[in-house]
Amino acid sequence: MSEKQNVEASGLNRAKPYQLVLFPLNNGATNVYYVLVLSYIATFGSNVLALGLMFASIMVTAMRLCDAITDPIIGALIDRTNGKFGKFRPFMVIGNLVMAVSIILLYIVTPYIPADMMPLRYVVFVLLYFVWVIGYTFQTSCTRSGQTVLTNDPKQRPLFTIFNTVGSLVGMGVMQFVAPILRANVADYSSADFYRVLTPIGVVISIVLTLLAVIGIWEKDQSKYFGVGGEKQKKVKVSEYIEIIKNNKPMQRLMIAGAGCKLALSIATNTTVLCMLYGCMMGNYDSLYLPMMILGYAASVPFFLLTVRTSQKKGQKASLVRYVSVALVCYVGVLALLLLWNPSNGMNLIFPSVNVYTILFIICFGVGYGAYYATADMPIPMVADCSDYETYRSGKYIPGIMGTLFSLVDKLVSSLAATVVGIAVGVIGLSNLPTADTPYAPGMNWVVIVLFCLIPMIAWAVTLIAMKGYSLTGDRMKEIQEVNAKRKEAIAEGMSLEEAMEKYK
Template structure:
């Protein structure tokens, strides 16, 4: 059956199918940048120790380190804003590029080299510098170069997929390989940095809280590992895109003029689909950043449940099992019914499971251990034992399913950017994958930058016992005043994500790129492309073919057999299906390409 569907797609002139290895390997471009992203979560440790002069014999004090950490936090925040600003600039540069190495490969190669050079300089080359002002200057300069390299390569993750495939089933498969790439990048680096290296690397000053992450030897091992793994992943992604990064896979006109500034203004004004997608994804990212932050994890698993080490890591590991299941099922839904349908359906599922988490957190009582989560414990002699209860089992199911569903929706946004790029080509004739992807990244980064502020508002300001500090595992819970803890946890862990999901469901109501609409877009773009290649002016082609009923049959993908309507179909069609395009009979008013424009 699957093979028959593939042959149907191959027989349609509208379909640009990627090879299996291209679908598998290209998401590792995202993994390549995520390796560095995970490495820089340690930057406040390394930066504070380095900038204090401790590497060159400076005096290390807790007061000085606290001040340096605050200053460094401002630097990191400024770099994130700078990162967001550079996104649309790099996106515009990608759209204007058409060289021997194509449109995307130069930025992938140069971006990875810039990140490698800047990180090696930051962690090794400038380490012996004596002068304080020069240390700060060179550190920030290295950071700026890293941001530019990160932006260059990261932009290609979202933009490059447009030329690899336009088949909805294949695009949805990017999600699965993105998940594997995330495990091989963010999870791997955190496992090495937070799990393995602290076992073998000595702390600098354990009494004052300066652990292994402050030790230069920690970075002597971790940094080269990250650089090599990222370079390897970049090579894999380059192999994937090498044969597709050519003009014949860029939009409908291989000789199209370069995008101008006013074209981007027109895009922002008239391409509502990318705006609905950006709004949805931005709110989701903000809520997910808060809900999955270490601060909120400490609030729930340490302050509320009193067993951080026995709950956090096991829950984190189990969530990946649920996530894998949802990614597999979700990509099937996206491939057969469209990515809009998958995002809508699994966002609603996540919302329902999180209602259950709200109930479980609401019945929590600090004085009643029966309302606490229980999984792994340690006896007084240090031996580990397992003990659980019904609430914990229900929590694992509710949290695992909710976590898996909303992570699927977050990852699904990446291939949906490619859909919006195809829609822009359909709408205006322009192929601008760079600005589409980086516009998404800009809003995503700006919105998520509010996460730290909101965490402070809903934890520090609501829990008097914190005395103005963020939750930490060093708190003494013996006589702790739990006032405000329950409400704070419910808001941060559940309600903020649920509000974001309501926004997503509203955005998907207005977002019109359903599976059927994308089928029309691909067919119209394909016939226009062939006509333009035969010499027809682009303006004439844009006017001649606008809907699927005008497209010759050989350009229309054969529709999948519609299964019997199930319960989820009925709900979806009743609410979100109202805004979707009414089906027009393909090729019922077909306009053939005039003879003089046929190749």
């Protein structure tokens, strides 16, 4: 029997190589805005629009709290959508267009509002940011929920992690490389000119990545791939979601683990934190930022390969736990080095020349960053496992609500990062968020130690605790996929969902 026949006989839905490569670019498209908005929105509001520092920082979190209402609604809309253009493609396209229009108006138009009309600046800032959040929810939820139709092969699904990370790098990495170049050649982060140039670049990149992602999922965005019921799939009532969330224990634990991974990434890569570390403390932002970022990305490459290999052999849970543990151990070294920091006795980063301190920092930071960056997005493909488990448990196919639940956690945590940074900076008496050219102020080293090391380490510890009771191991997912495949085949032959659920357990 050929490989194709084996796949058909087992009921596996496998993706073509180009689909595995292109669809994860949807994550890259949204991560363009992750950098463009979440890394700079507080600085833009505080330094360009002259809004209060605490207002600009806390507003990021406040807006995400609004998603506690909008996320489940959008998730339900996705689950109930099955039109001519599929379930996911409409939300990907509409979401991207909404983000593009809102962020252009926010970053390019609002600075033209006169300073003596400050109340109008506050109102427009809040409204445009809220509209952007809606578009972000539309598109990010599709990255998580769309995996369920792309592939359910336990050997193939872990590959989504590496392509998802590559897609993220294409979007996030390009923006992170372009931003400091613009800062050095166009204007500083606190200037409106910086945002007038960066915004169109980000919008164009995001639109191109979205179109490629739509091509990637086009063939799979059909009802025959929607759960075990296919075209006969029953629509889930909104009132049923609470029961689903309550009983899907793996999803609960994954949300906690995902929050831990996201919080670590969001705070440790926050632009203000890196400005304080490489600029204010080490005194050489322009020579340190790009090299250290390149070091981290380069170090993550072998970990990407290791995570996929481990996931295929032992399951995604085992891979996540192993490499988050590596990051946690390495950051103990980073913490020790930052505690020893003292430029007067040579305990300082020096680049391109090196000293013992620099070598140790490169080793600890490089390995630690590589490990946690490779695992930062790993919970995303695990959402598909939780969705398949829900189909196995209840017979319901609800990738939309699963995706938006996880998206909600993603956004709450990433926005919390901006608030935490703003509060920490305010504690040491600064009225504006530091930039690369801000002189060192007493207490900055402790802010960096807490934000760059301690909070991520605590977040990783929480991730490890949550994963301890996560039941969807590699072997367990193989069993679940086999049962779902048998139920789907039985329903296609005329058996009711209830009968198939009863017969195949």
